[in-house]
Amino acid sequence: MSKSSRGKPGHTKSFEGLQGHLLIVEYLGTPYSGWQQQPGKVTVQETIEKVLAKLWKRPISAQASGRTDTGVHALGQPVSFQAPRLHNAAVLTRAMNANLPFTIRIRRARLVPPEFHARFDAQGKTYHYHILNEPVGSAFLIDRCWHLPRPLDLAAMRRAAKLLVGKHDFASFTSNPGYERETTVRTVKKLTLTKRDSMIHVAITADGFLYRMVRNIVGGLVKVGQGKITVQQFKEARDACSRSAAPASAPACGLYLAKVYYPKMGS
Incomplete structure (x- = not known):
């Protein structure tokens, strides 16, 4: 039986063959136009997704617990995504930080259930x-x-x-x-x-x-x-x-x- 859960409220999404990943991200918001992708602007989401695509060799959508505005910083922004399991948490943390600018750091990573969502599961x-x-x-x-x-x-x-x-x-x-x-x-x-x-x-x-x-x-x-x-x-x-x-x-x-x-x- 395939696993499924919400990508958005009221929607279902299949997670067959995918592993949930959770990153705790620290970033200096000054050089970024906020978290969310915007055409023609450098954002935290875009920067992280480019590295994920490089590591997995496929597009990966990363979801944060919330959208920070331009210039807002994060000490612990949770970011979740689903992808086939390639690395354990320690290796993933090192690989991400080796490819990210120093204004964005992965403080830690962990494997989570594939249906976990950084935004919708936050309490x-x-x-x-x-x-x-x-x-x-x-x-x-x-x-x-x-x-x-x-x-x-x-x-x-x-x-x-x-x-x-x-x-x-x-x-x-x-x-x-x-x-x-x-x-x-x-x-x-x-x-x-x-x-x-x-x-x-x-x-x-x-x-x-x-x-x-x-x-x-x-x-x-x-x-x-x-x-x-x-x-x-x-x-x-x-x-x-x-x-x-x-x-x-x-x-x-x-x-x-x-x-x-x-x-x-x-x-």
Whole structure:
């Protein structure tokens, strides 16, 4: 009996003779026009698929847990694909890294069931956002964090952040993705702000994220930290369920996809 599962919701796809593969990918988003393939632009997906095609000598479609925008980075982006088994996980990791640019690294690989899908099987994600809060800034971090020279009120930002933990309608904190969404309700499980030296680290874990949700949240928290809106006004923006009610988005350079969570899988 042939195995089959979804390539997209409502669709079935045969995986007869194919092995599922999962890559955990780290990349610097600066030189890429996001994850998804785009005509005439260099993307992370295109770069990885070219290497897969070279190794397997056939076209292979790679699916990520989500599409990162231009300039957004990843510490652990899961990427799945189906192909005949050629290598064990360790050999595949070495072969991929030997052919990829140094701005993309395969941190590890594993074999998974052929029906596994990095996007549709995900149960939650954690994103990090980095803010460099000092007068001068850093030449080495110019495209890896958001530099804000004036001191931020971290205590006020933390009070505002607490208002987002739990199940809420995040319509005020999402941009138009260009397609219809079933719901804008999401559950934020954890949202923390910590500071080490001059760097503020924002970490947010949720069961799912809307388009530009993290950047829009950080943009709002920064306005609170700058004293441009109060914590009460931030709450009112949340409750308005309208993008126009919330502050502008934070830039892409400070955002990192840190981790994606899945049900436990067998070996």
